[in-house]
Amino acid sequence: MTPEDKPSRWGGLIISLHWAGAAIIVALIALGWAMVYGGFDSASTFDFYQWHKSFGFVALALTAARLAARFAGSAPPPPPSPQWERGLSAFAQGSLYILTLFAIVSGWLVVSTSPLPVPTRFFDLFVIPNLAPADPSLFAEAVLAHKLSAWAIAFLVALHVAGALKHHLVNRDDVLRRMSPGWPKIRSARR
Amino acid sequence: MFIQDSEEIMIARKRTTWRFRIACAIMTLGLLAQVRALAAAPANWRINPARTHIAFAIDAVGYPRTHGQFHQFSGRISVDFDHPDRSSVTFHVQSQSVDVGSQPFDDYLRSAAFLDAAQFPSIDFVSKSVERVDDRSVRVTGDLTLLGVTRPLSVDVAVQRETAGGGDRLAFVAKTSIDRLAFGMNSGFPLVSREVELAISSEALEL
Numbered sequence: 001m002t003p004e005d006k007p008s009r010w011g012g013l014i015i016s017l018h019w020a021g022a023a024i025i026v027a028l029i030a031l032g033w034a035m036v037y038g039g040f041d042s043a044s045t046f047d048f049y050q051w052h053k054s055f056g057f058v059a060l061a062l063t064a065a066r067l068a069a070r071f072a073g074s075a076p077p078p079p080p081s082p083q084w085e086r087g088l089s090a091f092a093q094g095s096l097y098i099l100t101l102f103a104i105v106s107g108w109l110v111v112s113t114s115p116l117p118v119p120t121r122f123f124d125l126f127v128i129p130n131l132a133p134a135d136p137s138l139f140a141e142a143v144l145a146h147k148l149s150a151w152a153i154a155f156l157v158a159l160h161v162a163g164a165l166k167h168h169l170v171n172r173d174d175v176l177r178r179m180s181p182g183w184p185k186i187r188s189a190r191r
Numbered sequence: 192m193f194i195q196d197s198e199e200i201m202i203a204r205k206r207t208t209w210r211f212r213i214a215c216a217i218m219t220l221g222l223l224a225q226v227r228a229l230a231a232a233p234a235n236w237r238i239n240p241a242r243t244h245i246a247f248a249i250d251a252v253g254y255p256r257t258h259g260q261f262h263q264f265s266g267r268i269s270v271d272f273d274h275p276d277r278s279s280v281t282f283h284v285q286s287q288s289v290d291v292g293s294q295p296f297d298d299y300l301r302s303a304a305f306l307d308a309a310q311f312p313s314i315d316f317v318s319k320s321v322e323r324v325d326d327r328s329v330r331v332t333g334d335l336t337l338l339g340v341t342r343p344l345s346v347d348v349a350v351q352r353e354t355a356g357g358g359d360r361l362a363f364v365a366k367t368s369i370d371r372l373a374f375g376m377n378s379g380f381p382l383v384s385r386e387v388e389l390a391i392s393s394e395a396l397e398l
Contacts, residue, residue, distance in 0.1 A: 042257035043292030050295050116251075116379030117304065124295055 007076050009178035014073065017066040018179060022157075024059045025100065028052060029154055053111060054123045060104045067097060079173050085163075092159045099156065103149035105131075109142040236268045236361060236395035243393040245284055249371075250384040259300070261314075263288035268395045270361065272352075275323040280331060282391075284314040304378040311338050327351065331365070337374040344369065346391075359397040366390050 010018070034040060035048035078086055111120050112130035120128040132138065167175035246260040263285040271277040287308040289300050301308040318333035328349045335344040348365040368388045372380060 036253075040255065041292070042255045043296055045255055046291075046293050046296040046299075116382050118299060119302075121295065 007074060009076055009174075011069070011073055012181075013069050014066065015179060015181050017062055017069060019181065021059065021062045021066060021100075024055055024062065025153065025157065028055055028059060029150060029157075031055070032150055049118070050121065050124070053107070053120045053128075056104050056107050057120075057122055057128060059100065063097065063100050063104070076178050079167060079171070079175050081171075088159075089163055092156050092163065096153065096156050096160060099149050099153050103146060103153060106142050106145040106149060110139065110146050113139040113142055115139060234270055235398045236270060237398050238266045238268060239394045239396055240264070244391070245282075246390045248388040248390075249386075251379070252382050254382075257291055259289055259291035261285065261288045262290055266393075268361070268363075268393075270395075275321050275329055278318075278321040278329070280316070280318045280321070280333070282316040284316075286312060286314050305376060307338060316344065335369065337369075337371075338376055340374040342369075342373050361395045361397075363391070363393045363395070365392075 031048050031052045035045050035052060038045075038048075040048065078089075081089070108131050111118065112132045113135040115134055115136050117130075117134055120130075122128050164176045164179075167173050168177070243264070243266075244260055245264055246258065248256055248258050250256050261284045264282060266280065266282040269277075269279045285308075286306040287301055289297055289306060289308075291297060291300065300306055303310070306314075313336075315336040316333055317336075318331050320332045322330050322332075324330050324347060328347055330345060331348050332343065332345040334341050344367065346365045346367045348363050351362040353360045353362060366389065368386050370385050371377075371387050372385045
């Protein structure tokens with residue numbers, strides 16, 4: 001595929017999955033913070049945990065669908081940026097995919113190996129099975145992995161947003177526009 | 192001779208009948224007095240559900256303290272103020288009526304991990320003895336049955352008698368704690384503490 005054949009913007013499916021995933025990742029980090037450090041009462045904390053677990057599985061489905069769509073479809077050409085910027089961008093985006101999957105699987109392992117087994121009821125509809133039996137030492141490791149990956153995701157999301165805003169406000173190119181829903185004007189669409 | 196004799200026998204019989212009647216009357220009076228004494232002894236009281244709260248609290252590591260209560264229960268209180276040891280109390284609490292303020296959390300507590308409400312629908316307390324501690328409190332000792340396991344439990348109960356409106360009221364406040372492991376409720380230990388605090392307050396109206 002030559003650069004001329006590449007689409008000028010991301011496809012509708014990728015755009016939808018991107019923003020839905022973005023909203024859920026931000027919500028998951030906020031819920032995760034609130035349920036651990038928020039100082040809410042016991043009942044609210046329990047509900048936050050259940051929502052965090054349910055939305056975690058929604059995030060898993062969205063990320064898997066987006067990866068499949070990325071492999072199946074084609075991406076718009078990278079903007080004319082310096083090599084190091086492209087490298088950083090690819091690193092942030094690639095790491096976000098990997099860390100998102102890592103955070104979800106480690107979170108699933110946390111609820112599976114917890115010494116207090118609370119069934120994961122997906123939006124109170126059905127029970128999602130555990131990955132492993134209760135195991136206190138594996139639980140401690142999974143908690144650490146889940147926390148570290150969540151903080152890393154928060155950092156990478158900040159980097160990713162900063163990069164997009166830099167393209168939009170400093171470079172004044174279409175990097176943010178071509179990922180935006182229903183944005184008809186694409187400045188660099190035709191070369 | 193024979194007639195005289197028979198007359199004497201008749202008189203003797205009459206005397207006997209009178210003695211018998213008097214004795215019977217005395218016994219009846221005595222019996223009545225006893226029955227009255229029994230009736231006056233332990234009066235039955237009706238528990239007012241609207242002013243009865245069966246609450247609990249439990250701690251966990253890295254998790255806020257959980258407060259909850261049970262909404263459905265039945266009980267009987269029998270009080271003898273002159274002989275507190277003749278008093279008694281029974282409480283039957285429906286485990287499925289647990290409420291901690293979140294329906295998914297309630298469902299989890301009803302599950303086999305904690306209350307196992309399907310298999311053990313009732314948590315029961317039956318007193319065995321009541322002793323007076325001071326003017327305002329009694330010590331109630333009895334059996335608590337939870338998850339089908341019966342263990343002794345002794346609780347100090349503050350009692351206050353109020354005469355208001357239509358009749359007498361008794362207000363009770365009891366606080367104690369139980370070791371859930373003793374009843375085989377092991378889930379989450381040691382993350383979830385073994386000690387469960389109980390706070391029971393109730394009001395009873397004289398029947």
